[in-house]
Amino acid sequence: xxxxxxxxxxxxxxxxxxxxxxxxxxxxxxxxxxxxxxxxxxxxxxxxxxxxxxxxxxxxxxxxxxxxxxxxxxxxxxxxxxxxxxxxxxxxxxxxxxxxxxxxxxxxxxxxxxxxxxxxxxxxxxxxxxxxxxxxxxxxxxxxxxxxxxxxxxxxxxxxxxxxxxxxxxxxxxxxxxxxxxxxxxxxxxxxxxxxxxxxxxxxxxxxxxxxxxxxxxxxxxxxxxxxxxxxxxxxxxxxxxxxxxxxxxxxxxxxxxxxxxxxxxxxxxxxxxxxxxxxxxxxxxxxxxxxxxxxxxxxxxxxxxxxxxxxxxxxxxxxxxxxxxxxxxxxxxxxxxxxxxxxxxxxxxxxxxxxxxxxxxxxxxxxxxxxxxxxxxxxxxxxxxxxxxxxxxxxxxxxxxxxxxxxxxxxxxxxxxxxxxxxxxxxxxxxxxxxxxxxxxxxxxxxxxxxxxxxxxxxxxxxxxxxxxxxxxxxxxxxxxxxxxxxxxxxxxxxxxxxxxxxx
Numbered sequence: 147x148x149x150x151x152x153x154x155x156x157x158x159x160x161x162x163x164x165x166x167x168x169x170x171x172x173x174x175x176x177x178x179x180x181x182x183x184x185x186x187x188x189x190x191x192x193x194x195x196x197x198x199x200x201x202x203x204x205x206x207x208x209x210x211x212x213x214x215x216x217x218x219x220x221x222x223x224x225x226x227x228x229x230x231x232x233x234x235x236x237x238x239x240x241x242x243x244x245x246x247x248x249x250x251x252x253x254x255x256x257x258x259x260x261x262x263x264x265x266x267x268x269x270x271x272x273x274x275x276x277x278x279x280x281x282x283x284x285x286x287x288x289x290x291x292x293x294x295x296x297x298x299x300x301x302x303x304x305x306x307x308x309x310x311x312x313x314x315x316x317x318x319x320x321x322x323x324x325x326x327x328x329x330x331x332x333x334x335x336x337x338x339x340x341x342x343x344x345x346x347x348x349x350x351x352x353x354x355x356x357x358x359x360x361x362x363x364x365x366x367x368x369x370x371x372x373x374x375x376x377x378x379x380x381x382x383x384x385x386x387x388x389x390x391x392x393x394x395x396x397x398x399x400x401x402x403x404x405x406x407x408x409x410x411x412x413x414x415x416x417x418x419x420x421x422x423x424x425x426x427x428x429x430x431x432x433x434x435x436x437x438x439x440x441x442x443x444x445x446x447x448x449x450x451x452x453x454x455x456x457x458x459x460x461x462x463x464x465x466x467x468x469x470x471x472x473x474x475x476x477x478x479x480x481x482x483x484x485x486x487x488x489x490x491x492x493x494x495x496x497x498x499x500x501x502x503x504x505x506x507x508x509x510x511x512x513x514x515x516x517x518x519x520x521x522x523x524x525x526x527x528x529x530x531x532x533x534x535x536x537x538x539x540x541x542x543x544x545x546x547x548x549x550x551x552x553x554x555x556x557x558x559x560x561x562x563x564x565x566x567x568x569x570x571x572x573x574x575x576x577x578x579x580x581x582x583x584x585x586x587x588x589x590x591x592x593x594x595x596x597x598x599x600x601x602x603x604x605x606x607x608x609x610x611x612x613x614x615x616x617x618x619x620x621x622x623x624x625x626x627x628x629x630x631x632x633x634x635x636x637x638x639x640x641x642x643x644x645x646x647x648x649x650x651x
Contacts, residue, residue: 147291147292147293147294147296147317147318147321148220148221148223148289148290148291148292148317149220149298149317149320149321149355150183150217150220150221150289151289152355152358152359153176153179153180153183153217153221153358154180154221154289156176156180156358156359156360156361157176157177157179157180157181158180159361160176160336160361161175161176161177161180162175162176162177163175163176163336163361164176164363165178165179165363165364166179166210166213166363166364166365166366167339167363167364167365167366167384168210168366168368169365169366169367169368169380170365170379170380170383170384173210173366174210174214176361179213179214179217181286182214182218182282183214183217183218183221184218184221184286184287184288184289185281185282185283185284185285185286185287186214186215186218186221186222186281186282187218187219187221187222187286187287187289187290188222188284188285188286188287189218189280189281189282189284190202190218190219190222190224190249190287191222191287192284192285192287193281193284194248194249194269194271195248196222196224196248196249197223197224198222198223198224198290198292199223199224199225199296199297200224200225200248200249201224201225201226201227201245201246201247201248201300202219202222202224202225202226202227202247202248202249202250202251203226203227203228203229203241203242203245203247203249203250203251204216204226204227204228204229204250204251204252204347205229205231205233205238205250205251205252205253205256205260206231206251206252206253206256206273207231207253207255207256207345207370207371208342208345208346208366208367208370208371209253209273209366209370210364210366211251211273211274211278212346212351212366213346213354213364213366214282215251216228216351216354217358220292220298220317221287221289221290222287222290223290223291223292225297225298225299225300226298226299226300227241227242227245227247227299227300227302227312228299228301228346228347228348228351229241229242229302229347230345230347230348231253231256231345231347232635235259235260237310238259238260240309240310241302241310241312242267242268243267244302244310244312244514244515245300245302245312245514247268248268248269249268249269249270249271250268250269250270250271251271251272251273252270252271252272252273253272253273253274254272254273254274254275257270257272292317293317294316294317294318294321295316295317295318295511296316296317297314297315297316298315298316298317298319298320299315299320300312300313300314300315300514301313301315301348301446301449302446303446311513311514311516311519312513312514312515312516313446313447313510313513313514314510314511314512314513314514315446315449315510316510316511318507319449319507319508319509319510320352320355320449321355322451322481322506322507322508323352323355323449323450323451323508324355324356324359325480325481326450326451326454326479326480326481326482326508327353327356327450328356328359328360329479329480329481330454330456330479330480331415331417331440331442331454331456332388332414332415332417332440334356334357334359334360334362334388335360335362336360336361336362337362337363337386338357338360338362338363338386338388338414339357339362339363339364339365339384339385339386339387339388340353340354340356340357340362340363340364340365340387340388340389341365341366341367341377341380341384341387341388341389342354342364342365342366342367342389343367343371343372343373343377343389343390343391343395344371344372344389344390344391344392344395344638345371346366349390349419349420349444349449349450350389350390352449352450353388353390353417353450363384365380365384365387367380372391372395372398374398374399374401374402374403375402377389377399378399378402378403378406378408378410378412380412381410381411381412381413382409382412383412384412385411385412385413385414386412386413386414387412387413387414388413388414388415388416388417389413389415389416389417390417390418390419391416391417391418391638392418392419392420392421392638392639393418393420393421393422393423393424393427393638394421394577394634394638394639394640395418395638396416396418396423396427396431396439397427397430397431399416399435400427400430400431400434400435403434403435404434410434410435410436410438413435413438414438415438415439415440415457416431416435416438416439416440417439417440417441417442418439418440418441418442419441419442419443419444419450420638420639421638421639421640422545422563422566423441424566424567424570425469425472425473425567426567426570426571427570428460428472429472432460432461432463437457437460437461438457439457439460440454440455440456440457440460441454441455441460441475441476442454442455442475442476443475443476443543443545445531446510447509447510447523447529447531448482448504448506448508448509448510448529448531449508450508451479451481451482451506451508452475452478452479452482452484452502452504452531452543453475453476453477453478453479453484453543454476454477454479455471455472455474455475455476455477455542456476459471459476460472467538467540467542470538470542470544471542473544473567474538474542474543474544474545475535475543475544475545476542476543477540477541477542477543478504478541478543479508481506481507481508482504482505482506482507482508482509483504483505483506484502484503484504484537484541484543485502485503485504485528485537486498486499486500486501486502486503486535486536486537486543487500487501487503487528488500491525491526494536494537496536496537496538496539497536497537497538498536499534499535499536499546499559499561500534500535500536501530501531501532501533501534502531502533502534502535502543502545503528503529503530503531504528504529504531505527505528505529509524509529510529512524532550533545533546534546534552534561545563546561546563546564551581551582551642553580553581553582553590553591553592554582554589554590555582555585555588555589555590555591555592555620556588556589556620560582560592560620560621562579562580562581562582562592564617564621565580565592565594565613565617565621565622565623566578566579566580566594568612568613568616568617569594569596569609569612569613569623571616572604572609572612573599573602574598574599574602574603574604575596575597575598575599575604575609576597576598576599576600576602577596577597577631577632578594578595578596578597579594579595579632579640579642579645580592580593580594580595580623581593581595581642581645581646581649582646583624583625583646583649583651584651585624591623591624591625592621592622592623592624593623593624593625593626593627593649594609594623594625594626594627595627595629595632595645595648596609596626596627596628596629597628597629597630597631597632598628606626609623609626610622610623610626627648632645633645
């Protein structure tokens, strides 16, 4: 049940099929990819002393070698530890030490961020070095057998509420995730291509398994990341392209296609997730990109696999409930159950807000070396996500916010997303994020950080009146902070912790 068996099978059946492109240039066929993966696995086992179950980390921006190293780790029976290439050195040090990584693959431009102590703790192999070029030519290793519940990957959470936790993802979890992708998100044909514009260390990289399973293509942009002009050119030359993107990335892509009046036909599917897609932005994306959008909702603890909002739902704009469904994150994916529970753990009535819980084959067994956090997160077989939401009668889940982002003002609940949706509908507002600020009288009050469209102006009073026209008066922001941009992480998610820090909290 080693997930690398999918590569072995595809390479045996279709050895000459193109597997990886760097930009629009062919890089490896499937037979070549499998041969390099087997050699890298041999290098890990024979020359690095990596045993089954050992942890091997990758610290690099997107590059073609990322895929072969990731597969080689599994081929050798080891455990991958993908690290965000924008981590602070202290964050990286904690992750590598906590995982007990024996080997680290690192790109040359990031090598300098590793302290001497870190380099001395483990074998560091630099992409493109003589050692790496040697590693892809050593005697190939046999594919190592693994059990379905053996650990495949350690995925570290962002650590916004404390130290990052290592989510244990098994071979079974990743296979179930891939099955859900093909059933609920987007089936894959051999001529399709996944372009890795978002970090391969996270959501975008998790979708590579489906493309290996189907013998489809993998495209790593020359820029190594998200550049709308580059992606539009790749879609025209390489398509049909599929990509995973944060909603802010979709917005930038829409702005580019609108500005240059380009044809999006080279894109097959754009999967968005990892943050709220506001209805106003979604409507514009559908107008510019057409019926190519699919939404997923997941966490590292249930990777990419809680709910999905398919293109058929998004395309059916004549449906009586289209607006509500567009604002939702869809319905439970096929291999999970989803519920919303009240504080006592009982199912909340339909339409009522509670905590979102999920169980099923993709859900993690727990956190690495953290039994207390595991007990908090998994109760009676259900993963408690920390997100609040409600289910309608048809099973569509609408997220409100992270439970920690809920604002309780004067005893009333205010969900920031509802206020953000309202402000984004204002013609002058480009981006907005709402957070709670401590207040002696009300406990908390909402504060809106607002980015305006270029060349547009508005005032606090005008935005206040806009809110009064659309939402309950008590939900209005008490303060507005106009800013040139919102702080975001490398996946395009707004960092509300940084906004709170600006408020002195």
